Amino acid sequence: MNDYINYIPSNTPDFQTELAEKLAEFAPEAIADGKIDVEKLKELLNGDADESNERFGLFWPGKKRALRAAQQPTTATLKPDVENSKDWDTTKNVFIEGDNLEVLKVLQKHYHGKIKMIYIDPPYNTGKDFVYPDNFKEGLGTYLEWTKQVNEEGQKLSTNSESEGRYHSNWLNMIYPRLKLARNLLTDDGVIFISISDDEYGNLRKCLDEVFGESNFEGSIHWRRRHNQPNDPTKLIGIVAEHILVYARNSRALKKSGVGKLPLTGKFSNPDGDPRGPWNSKPWKVGTGQGGSRYSITTPAGNVYEEVWMGEERTFLAYLEDSRIVFPNGGAGFPRKKQFQSERAEKGQSATNWFTHEIFGSNQEGTSEVEELFEAKGLFDNPKPTKLLENLIRLGNLKDNDIVLDFFSGSSTTAHATLKLNAEDGENRRHIQVQLPEPTPENSEARKAGYSTISELSRERIRRAGEKIRQDFSEQLSKRNTPLDVGFRAYQLSDTSFSKWQVSSDTPANELEQHLLELRESANDNATPADLFVELLLKQGYSLTEDIGDVSIAGLDFKTVLDADGDVAVLAYLDEHSKPTLDQLREIADSKPVRFVILEDCFQGDDELKTNLVQICKTNGIELWTA
Incomplete structure (x- = not known):
């Protein structure tokens, strides 16, 4: 009888056990008495195994424990919070309140390999922002007490200051297990973007090389986050930019599926009234050191130039016949090829590693967006602008029903940007937000406005953003085949609802x-x-x-x-x-x-x-x- 009954597991997947099972499948001779024979595995790998104890990598106190934290199953669950949701019955978006380490474990079962893009803006470890402590005991109680973030009165206990020792290790012990779990969730052609400042940039880069593989590093974006120039006499270098590290789940799969493009930028005009619309031009003459074809071109003014040109002569003549070649300086200058805005806009343009505030927004712009939504100031510190996240989503090449995950949701800019981009281009991307119910400071503007936690404020941002988008894009939205989804299902992380599962794995x-x-x-x-x-x-x-x-x-x-x-x-x-x-x-x-x-x-x-x-x-x- 029992052979026909399926028993629902009490906890999330055990990655250590799954890894052992995969090794047993690929190398059964390395299994002895049900355990992995490490020495035999080395023999099988032969030259692919490193026999030396010395190797390149990032090591810090607590790393092994942090890895175990990622692998340790949990009995935690997510409880539906219909009261704090918007459009529960129809929405495909999700907002989860809770500790993101446990939430990432809960998401593993269904969302493993299903998330197209992850963006996170974790604590930068400046000494002022809170960093999750090195506490990996299984079992939640309430997750605020479990993470030891606040005392019984709900007040924040501490930040990760340099005076406490193991300053960088504490931060790495927080981020490492979360990155391990996050990687599992990405699709094979998925990509992760992580905002970070100078403080932990070097450590995060090495950590990501280990978790994702150095070959999957796609780039480091430098985003100018402020448009005004700092003038701090105490600093040698003024900070105007921060970094966004970019890694693929699998770079080969990413290239195969197609990388995302950004909207076209640059100045276009139509001085000759070309019926194909505004255009700009680029030189037909090849630059120094570049390949091309050499032949003579006679300009309308009679000048003859024999140079190395971008295309063959027959290609040039075809462009000339199609009025795609212009000669500046009254017909005496070197030929240039027209680039029509309408044609280039369809293809978009590749991203560079320098994001300017004019195109990608600034922190000041992000602050203004929140102030406009709430008609109040000082609710969030330095929220990211939606322009930045919209363009990252474009780079992630997300289309209909693709999911973007942000498990350090903060001000919910990622959710806002996803809804806004969907309104702009007619797609139906989905988002999942995860935010700890960190108490707002007691005398803060947020607390005065009635928001006791960051998660409350974050959910309200999504509600208000959705309504504003419906108003701002009403004409485009009226032409959609399906209504714009601006709702979200709210959930709260909690211990299991089943008494028999409320037992720690290390219980005697x-x-x-x-x-x-x-x-x-x-x-x-x-x-x-x-x-x-x-x-x-x-x-x-x-x-x-x-x-x-x-x-x-x-x-x-x-x-x-x-x-x-x-x-x-x-x-x-x-x-x-x-x-x-x-x-x-x-x-x-x-x-x-x-x-x-x-x-x-x-x-x-x-x-x-x-x-x-x-x-x-x-x-x-x-x-x-x-x-």
Whole structure:
């Protein structure tokens, strides 16, 4: 009987175990007594294995522990927060409140290999901003207390100041496990952008080389974040720019799928009234050291130039016939080729590693955007401008239904930019935001305005941005085939809603046995059916935006997930206080769900009923799952 029942796992994937299983598949001779024989693996690798203890890399105190933090499974879940959501039933966007290390683990099951782009703006480790401490104990309690970020009164305890020692190590121990988990989520042609200042730039670059591979480094963008010139007599070098490190999940796959382009820039005009519209021009003469074809060209003024030109003579003559060649200086100058704005705009242009504030925005512009939305000042410190994120999304080459993830959401500029770009070009990109409910400073403008946490403020930014975009782009939006999605489903990170899973993996066997004996019910009393259902869906690998509904069958209440055709993909019975009858189970099977989920305690110890359900599901080709 048990062979036909699928048991929902209590925690997220165990990457150490999965890695061992993959090694066993590729190199079974390296497995001895169920364990990896490291020496045998070295023999198999032969010259590909490094025998030396000396090697190039980035090492710091706590690195091994940080790696274990990424690999350690969690029983944490995400609880639906419908009250703080916008357009829950229709939206495909997500906002998650919680510690991003745990959230990234929860996302692994469904979103592994499904995120096209990640952008993060983590703490820069300036000594003033908070850096998550080196605390990797499993089990949440409340995640604010779990991360030791605030005391019982909700006040922030500390920042990562240089006087505390292991200044850089603390920061690396925070970012390293998060990057390991983030890489897993990217599609094969996915890309990650990370904003960083000078303080940790060098360490982050080496860390990314290790996590993503040096061959997947795509570039380091220098973004001029301010347009005014600093005049600080205490500094030798004034800071006007910061860095954006760019890595691909797989550079070959990225190039194969096509890299993103930026909108065309430059000045265009139409002095000769060309019916093809505005144009600019570039020299037909080849620069020094470049290849081309040598031949003579006679200008309208009679000048004869024999030079090395960009294309062959027949190509030049074809362009000349098509009025694509101009001769400046009254027809006496060197020929130049017309470039029409309409033609170049379709192709866009490649990015460079220098982002100017005129095109990509500035911190001042980002601040103004927030002030305009909230009609208040000082709510966020140095928010990124939407121009910057819009262009990064373009570079990421995101199209319909592609997902961008930001797990240091902050002011939710990434969400705002995604919605705005969708309105501009008609696409339907999706976004996932993750933000810790870090308390706003007690006397801050945000606290005075009624926002007690950054996550509250962040969600409100998305709401207001969506409404403004609907107003600003009303004409374009009226022509869309599908409505612009400006909503989001809100979730909160919490410990599992199932009592039997609320046990740390390092709990001694005798304590674990006692815990199981004391259990009376599977689910917590304060957990709603929606809480239970979302957790079970996540642990089975479903997304956070499934079409969830309610249905009554044979007098019983069920939660459902519908597929794209409106058929029942998942049917779940979650009331452990009401044991279904055999006739009711038969009627349930008649609804032909693809998958049926039932809590173990719903049987209330009736093994005969359980056996009958197995046979009913088997006969009707229904997957049976229990928890």
